[in-house]
Amino acid sequence: MFQLTRLLLVDDHAVVRTGLKMLLNAQGDMEVIGEASDGDEALEKARILHPDVILMDLSMPFGSGLEATRRITSDLPDVKVLVLTMHDDEGYLRQALEYGASGYIVKSAADLELISAIRAVQRGGVAIDPGVARGLVKDLKRGSVQQGMSPPKEVLSPRESEVLRMIALGYTLPQTAQKLGLSVKTIETHKAHLMEKLHLRSRSDLVRYAIKNGLVNPE
Secondary structure, three states, X not given: OOOOEEEEEEOOOXXXXXXXXXXXXXXXXXXXXXXXXXXXXXXXXHHHXXXXXXXXXXXXXXXXXXXXXXXXXXXXXXXXXXXXXXXXXXXXXXXXXXXXXXXXXXXXXXXXXXXXXXHHHHOOOOEXXXXXXXXXXXXXXXXXXXXXXXXXXXXXXXXXXXXHHHHHOOOOHHHHHHHHOOOHHHHHHHHXXXXXXHOOOOXXXXXXXXXXXXXXXXX
């Protein structure tokens, strides 16, 4: 069934918002319903408009994008935030994920990459710019070794590892069920067990765990 993704654009440069609006409104399944020029305005507009996905810049003169992301994902958990920034930086990526962002894309990415990222986030997935993710994977793996983290095979069953990988790659629960030849209810049960067993609370937590343990390759 066709689903229209309603978008809020947050960037302090009007010319950037105009270009994004033209690109996104040209997609048959997307509509820009609002714009904001800083984090404070983004929070206000999000509460009024309740968009499906927010494209969030980080560096703005009034109200940072990171703080706005934290407040929006906390106050409006159904609203997804996709960071779109000039910062090709692992530190910003880490913090954005910690604050509840569902994705992180660098502005130099191609138009098709951005469109694909929006669709992935709307489906409940996580979209991370490959260039930034590679460095994060190295850091997380290095940290896992230093902390003596057990490999996932010692913690999870093969089926649980498979379900975790599919979720981390951005597949929805019905898509995961179809790929693995299982019922949606079975996948929901596996996900609940994963969250409980790993002491995790969100899909973003699952993604971070999958990256740490080499279940997701950002290449």
